[in-house]
Amino acid sequence: MSTATARLEVRQLRVSYPAGGGPFHRGPDIHAVDRLSLTVTPGRTLGLVGESGCGKSTLARTIVGLRRPAGGEIWYDGRRVDHADPATRRRLTAEIQMVYQDPYSSLNPRKKVSFIVTEGWRVHRDRVPRHEWADRTADLLARVGLAAELADRYPHQLSGGQRQRVGIARALALSPRIVVCDEPVSALDVSVQAQTLNLLADLREDLGLGYLFIAHDLSVVRHISDDLAVMYLGRIVETGPAAAVYDNPAHPYTQALISAAPVPRPWAVPPRERIVLTGEVPSPASPPSGCRFRTRCRLAQPRCAEIEPELRTVAGREVACHYAETSLTGGATLDPAVR
Amino acid sequence: MVAPPPTRQPLLAVDDLVVSFDGPLGTYRALDGVSFHVDAGETLAILGESGSGKSVTVRTVMALLPRHSAHVERGTIRYAGEEISAKPVRRTRELSATEIAMVFQDSLTALNPVVRVGQQIAELFRVRQRLPRREAWRRAVAGLDRVGIPHAARRAHDYPHQFSGGMRQRVVIAMALALQPRLLIADEPTTALDVTVQAQIMDLLRDLREADGMAMILITHDLGVVADVADRVAVMYAGTVVESGPLRQVYDAPAHPYTRGLMNSIPAPDRPGTRLTPIEGMPPSPLHPPTGCPFHPRCPVARPNCRTDRPTLRIVAAGHQAACHYAQEVMTGVDSHGAA
Numbered sequence: 003m004s005t006a007t008a009r010l011e012v013r014q015l016r017v018s019y020p021a022g023g024g025p026f027h028r029g030p031d032i033h034a035v036d037r038l039s040l041t042v043t044p045g046r047t048l049g050l051v052g053e054s055g056c057g058k059s060t061l062a063r064t065i066v067g068l069r070r071p072a073g074g075e076i077w078y079d080g081r082r083v084d085h086a087d088p089a090t091r092r093r094l095t096a097e098i099q100m101v102y103q104d105p106y107s108s109l110n111p112r113k114k115v116s117f118i119v120t121e122g123w124r125v126h127r128d129r130v131p132r133h134e135w136a137d138r139t140a141d142l143l144a145r146v147g148l149a150a151e152l153a154d155r156y157p158h159q160l161s162g163g164q165r166q167r168v169g170i171a172r173a174l175a176l177s178p179r180i181v182v183c184d185e186p187v188s189a190l191d192v193s194v195q196a197q198t199l200n201l202l203a204d205l206r207e208d209l210g211l212g213y214l215f216i217a218h219d220l221s222v223v224r225h226i227s228d229d230l231a232v233m234y235l236g237r238i239v240e241t242g243p244a245a246a247v248y249d250n251p252a253h254p255y256t257q258a259l260i261s262a263a264p265v266p267r268p269w270a271v272p273p274r275e276r277i278v279l280t281g282e283v284p285s286p287a288s289p290p291s292g293c294r295f296r297t298r299c300r301l302a303q304p305r306c307a308e309i310e311p312e313l314r315t316v317a318g319r320e321v322a323c324h325y326a327e328t329s330l331t332g333g334a335t336l337d338p339a340v341r
Numbered sequence: 342m343v344a345p346p347p348t349r350q351p352l353l354a355v356d357d358l359v360v361s362f363d364g365p366l367g368t369y370r371a372l373d374g375v376s377f378h379v380d381a382g383e384t385l386a387i388l389g390e391s392g393s394g395k396s397v398t399v400r401t402v403m404a405l406l407p408r409h410s411a412h413v414e415r416g417t418i419r420y421a422g423e424e425i426s427a428k429p430v431r432r433t434r435e436l437s438a439t440e441i442a443m444v445f446q447d448s449l450t451a452l453n454p455v456v457r458v459g460q461q462i463a464e465l466f467r468v469r470q471r472l473p474r475r476e477a478w479r480r481a482v483a484g485l486d487r488v489g490i491p492h493a494a495r496r497a498h499d500y501p502h503q504f505s506g507g508m509r510q511r512v513v514i515a516m517a518l519a520l521q522p523r524l525l526i527a528d529e530p531t532t533a534l535d536v537t538v539q540a541q542i543m544d545l546l547r548d549l550r551e552a553d554g555m556a557m558i559l560i561t562h563d564l565g566v567v568a569d570v571a572d573r574v575a576v577m578y579a580g581t582v583v584e585s586g587p588l589r590q591v592y593d594a595p596a597h598p599y600t601r602g603l604m605n606s607i608p609a610p611d612r613p614g615t616r617l618t619p620i621e622g623m624p625p626s627p628l629h630p631p632t633g634c635p636f637h638p639r640c641p642v643a644r645p646n647c648r649t650d651r652p653t654l655r656i657v658a659a660g661h662q663a664a665c666h667y668a669q670e671v672m673t674g675v676d677s678h679g680a681a
Contacts, residue, residue: 053535161623162391191390191562196606196619203616218536221565225608225617244613262540264565266607267592278544279537282505 008079008179010042010065010098010212015074017057017064021287032287034060036236037074044179044212049227049244051220051259055283057236058216062184065214067095078180096126099173103185105165109157115168116153119143122175129176142171147201163194170201174209182214187222199226220263224248232256235286235294242319252321252330255295293324301325350422351378352524352556353402353441358416360401363409369627371397373580373635375416376654379524384550384557386567386588388603389577392624395560398577399526403443404433420524439469442517446529448509451516452501458512459485459497465519484515488545507538511545518549525550528560543569564607568592573660576600579625579635582654586661596663596672598640634665642667642674 015038021029034057042048052058063069065076067083076084083094099122102108109118119139123130130138140150146167157165166186173181186202187195203226205211217223223230224244231241232253240253251257258277265271281298284290290297296306305324313320317330360372372394379385389395400406402418408430418426420440425433437443445451453461462481466472472480478497486493488511501509510530517525527546531539547570550557561567567574568588575585576597584597595601602620609615622639625631631638637647647666654662657672665671 053537163623192564192603193390193606193620194623196617199608200617200619203614220536221608221610224610224613226614248610248613258537262537264539264543264563264569265610266564266568266604268568269589270593271610276540278540282507282538 011077013075018072047213049223052233056233099178352381354378359414386571393577394580442522444527488515584663596668
């Protein structure tokens with residue numbers, strides 16, 4: 003398989019949850035992810051940011067096959083994953099693995115590390131012959147910087163950082179090309195977080211992995227990503243090269259998100275205006291008409307309530323805002339250096 | 342009740358606090374000689390990773406430690422010159438009810454789920470200030486309005502679960518500030534919140550603190566949040582304060598190798614993709630603390646005496662202290678991230 007084609011492509015994906023409703027009627031479906039498209043390429047990292055409830059974890063779970071999409075397509079290596087027959091589907095999804103946020107709850111507490119890491123081989127029986135498991139497990143642990151002796155430990159005997167490495171080793175067991183990392187470092191302390199980020203970067207280089215890296219910590223996402231996508235209420239509002247999106251955001255929401263993130267040494271970076279958003283994220287059950295961000299947007303005009311903006315190319319990235327140009331230059335007083 | 346402190350007397354002074362816990366695997370020291378102070382009106386950030394003892398420290402101050410498993414072995418806590426650690430827990434609790442207030446990370450557990458939020462705040466005025474019911478309610482609504490809850494008069498009738506996380510944290514803050522405390526202790530107040538809501542809450546805390554001239558202790562693991570609001574910072578590691586001083590001084594010229602390690606661990610926004618410099622290893626188990634300096638097993642500049650002699654906090658610059666034998670060297674050493 004060539005690196006060029008082993009891409010993960012999500013096209014117009016829609017994932018729904020049934021809304022509450024009552025005992026005799028079903029409420030309208032809530033679209034947690036709505037007409038969302040993205041591409042993850044081996045060897046590169048797409049960072050995905052957004053606040054809680056924006057649908058980023060639902061998206062991750064759908065990509066790895068833990069949820070069924072309500073619409074749209076998922077393609078991997080030139081083949082459609084979501085409508086494949088079960089055997090093909092299993093083979094394809096083995097190459098798309100996931101690293102979970104919480105290294106405490108994502109590992110079975112009753113199983114030893116050796117069992118957890120070999121889980122995938124138990125499901126995909128043809129992959130690794132039984133007599134090679136011990137050696138291959140030691141290789142995997144070494145790959146993620148853990149001593150081979152740890153194979154006989156239980157998760158509770160490990161530190162948070164070690165547990166997350168076990169989670170990464172498990173994800174690597176089936177030699178995936180794409181790894182979906184859902185907040186992989188947010189439960190870790192700063193010093194351990196740096197070790198884990200270095201490890202993920204090494205694995206990407208050595209194994210040519212493509213990451214979909216989901217996080218709420220913007221400095222972490224900026225650090226590891228080549229490209230960025232910003233989600234709001236189930237849709238991507240801005241996406242493009244990390245440098246363009248992070249350093250010079252065009253969507254008013256991206257601007258607010260980046261300006262709200264605390265900077266460790268604010269005096270060492272150019273002064274910036276903080277945009278504090280008022281109000282809260284509307285419920286995905288009843289998103290605002292037109293642009294979903296308009297209820298909190300400082301640039302909102304009557305037109306924003308009528309026509310939903312689609313992604314279009316502006317200044318080297320794609321942005322879903324009618325007034326992206328204004329936002330980039332005049333309307334945005336985000337960073338005086340930008341103007 | 343307590344006389345205003347004369348100048349130069351800290352509002353809260355903690356000295357050499359040692360607290361041990363009886364755990365299932367034996368007795369261990371959660372705090373091993375913690376010293377810091379907070380002046381009236383200033384914000385001190387206590388920065389540390391999980392297990393460093395930040396929360397135990399403030400819980401000791403508030404007399405909130407579990408009664409049977411925790412033991413204060415040594416140390417003094419003075420509030421406005423009065424030693425409160427020697428007094429009965431009841432006295433401390435009384436003080437903490439009126440003078441010192443606390444905001445916890447998890448706002449849902451800090452509120453009573455079956456009592457209307459207005460009632461929970463009004464209760465404070467009724468019990469502590471013996472205000473009549475109607476007046477107490479009026480003040481509760483005013484308090485909710487002050488922390489930016491829209492339609493406060495109506496929302497005061499709501500129950501905690503009817504508020505979003507950010508709004509609920511505002512309710513908790515309104516409750517903490519109701520009796521106009523002189524010291525607010527905020528334990529990871531924004532950790533559970535989204536970044537844009539976090540910004541709203543931190544702005545609110547800063548505004549309220551300035552308006553009331555209240556002092557604040559902010560407990561956090563987030564170096565960025567610290568930089569946002571703190572005047573001074575105390576860095577904790579393995580149950581002790583390893584460095585404290587004015588914010589910029591500690592951040593730009595850290596004198597303890599652990600602080601420097603923390604600064605190097607965070608991604609620099611202006612240098613994406615460059616390799617991070619983590620602190621090697623992991624914090625020691627409190628059951629088996631290292632001899633000498635608690636940081637020596639992970640320290641890049643450790644020398645033989647670090648294994649045997651425990652360094653104490655000493656002054657390295659005006660108002661800046663560090664517990665490292667080689668603090669001067671660390672402070673002047675060239676930082677790999679090139680601190681400005």
